[in-house]
Amino acid sequence: MATQLKNLSDFSHTTVPNGGAFKFAIAVAEWNAEITGSLYNGALETLLKHGVSADNILSVAVPGSFELTAAAEILLQKHKDLDGVICLGCVIQGDTKHFDFICDAVANGITQVGIKHAKPVIFGVLTTNDQQQAIDRAGGKHGNKGDEAAITALKMAELAATV
Ligand SMILES: Nc1c(NC[C@H](O)[C@H](O)[C@H](O)CO)[nH]c(=O)[nH]c1=O
Numbered sequence: 001m002a003t004q005l006k007n008l009s010d011f012s013h014t015t016v017p018n019g020g021a022f023k024f025a026i027a028v029a030e031w032n033a034e035i036t037g038s039l040y041n042g043a044l045e046t047l048l049k050h051g052v053s054a055d056n057i058l059s060v061a062v063p064g065s066f067e068l069t070a071a072a073e074i075l076l077q078k079h080k081d082l083d084g085v086i087c088l089g090c091v092i093q094g095d096t097k098h099f100d101f102i103c104d105a106v107a108n109g110i111t112q113v114g115i116k117h118a119k120p121v122i123f124g125v126l127t128t129n130d131q132q133q134a135i136d137r138a139g140g141k142h143g144n145k146g147d148e149a150a151i152t153a154l155k156m157a158e159l160a161a162t163v
């Protein structure tokens, strides 16, 4: 279902696990900081709302979305007690193919990090055609992808803990 047909912050249709036993890292890209700041606030507030202790949320900033893969790997290597990493970024199409390379790299990169560590590494990266699409998905009319990323982290951490 396309994002425009749903709200990224509406989880009334599903059960969200309590996060009281979990520890997460949030890695945020500084490119498009106004957007990624909104994504971060959404993810943080959602984790806290669902019982994750503020003491169990480790937040780091990276220059751009391309660096999210390295951040996830470093975090999972140095903090063995993490139950997952939420990666937040906003990549907006420019005039060149750079957009394609970044999006492919971060999507594939964080996938491999999650598989390597058998821990959820969540793709909370907006990949938009323009600024307005990003605004709409970072607390605008389509909700907040940071909320969605946090809920996904909770569900996957619960799966890893109980399967
Ligand atoms: N154009 C965007 C970037 N570009 C920067 C890269 O992510 C990276 O930091 C650089 O290539 C050095 O390795 N990053 C975003 O997150 N969003 C963009 O729109």
Ligand SMILES: CC(=O)[C@@H](O)COP(=O)(O)O
Binding pocket: 091, 092, 093, 094, 095, 096, 097, 098, 099, 102
């Ligand atoms: C996604 C990007 O790197 C992009 O915003 C940079 O813009 P451009 O492709 O015009 O150099």
